Amino acid sequence: LGDLDKTGRLSLKKKIKTGYIFAGWQLTKLNGTAVTNGEVVTEIAANSVGNREYTATYTNGPAAYTVYHMLENANDANYTQYKVETIDTYKGTTTKVQTNDVITLDNKLAITIANSTYEKSTTTLGGSQGTTVTVAADSSTKIYVYYKRNKFTLTLANDANTNALK
Numbered sequence: 001l002g003d004l005d006k007t008g009r010l011s012l013k014k015k016i017k018t019g020y021i022f023a024g025w026q027l028t029k030l031n032g033t034a035v036t037n038g039e040v041v042t043e044i045a046a047n048s049v050g051n052r053e054y055t056a057t058y059t060n061g062p063a064a065y066t067v068y069h070m071l072e073n074a075n076d077a078n079y080t081q082y083k084v085e086t087i088d089t090y091k092g093t094t095t096k097v098q099t100n101d102v103i104t105l106d107n108k109l110a111i112t113i114a115n116s117t118y119e120k121s122t123t124t125l126g127g128s129q130g131t132t133v134t135v136a137a138d139s140s141t142k143i144y145v146y147y148k149r150n151k152f153t154l155t156l157a158n159d160a161n162t163n164a165l166k
Contacts, residue, residue: 008046015056019063019099019137025054060098064088065133065141067109068125071116072149079126079146082113099137105130109145116147 002012014022027038031050040057064086071082088097091108103109105121120129122144135141 002043010044012042012044012054014042017056017058017137019061019139020058021061023057023059026057027052028055029053060100061137062088062096063099063101063135063137063141064097064139065103065135065143066139068142068144069111069113070144070146071113072119072147074149082147083111085111097135099135101135102132103135103141103143104132105143109143110147111145113147115150117150119146119148121145 002010004010012025016022024040024042026040027035029035030038030052041054044052067085067087068081069083069085070079072079089095090097105123107118107121109121110118122128123130123133123142125144127144133141133143
């Protein structure tokens with residue numbers, strides 16, 4: 001439960017929860033009666049009386065998500081993993097990714113790959129275009145970003161103004 005100091009104050013122990021930051025213990029019942037919006041504490045004052053129930057409370061903590069960049073193969077319609085990134089800070093900022101953040105699945109997740117164009121972002125390998133995904137507390141969230149290879153047409157001419165191919 002916690003440690004009792006010599007003044008009679010009880011310091012409550014922190015409760016660990018992956019992806020979250022412990023905020024304290026919120027009073028939920030006092031002498032069997034439900035308490036709404038009870039105060040959040042980390043200790044119980046000396047000489048406190050009554051039967052009390054507390055619930056651990058948390059704020060969102062640091063998290064990350066993984067982006068798999070998938071490039072269309074040159075010889076078929078399948079895709080091969082081009083690059084993997086673990087994202088814990090938002091692009092162009094110092095803002096850290098937090099548990100329960102909502103990530104928009106769009107071309108802002110794309111990187112530059114020569115001779116290719118952003119196609120879609122999904123939450124499953126080979127899946128359909130998604131809209132958003134919520135970052136999991138355990139940083140297990142995966143996003144797949146797909147790129148189509150650009151196609152080029154090469155036309156060879158054989159006339160008086162063109163050198164012959166050998």
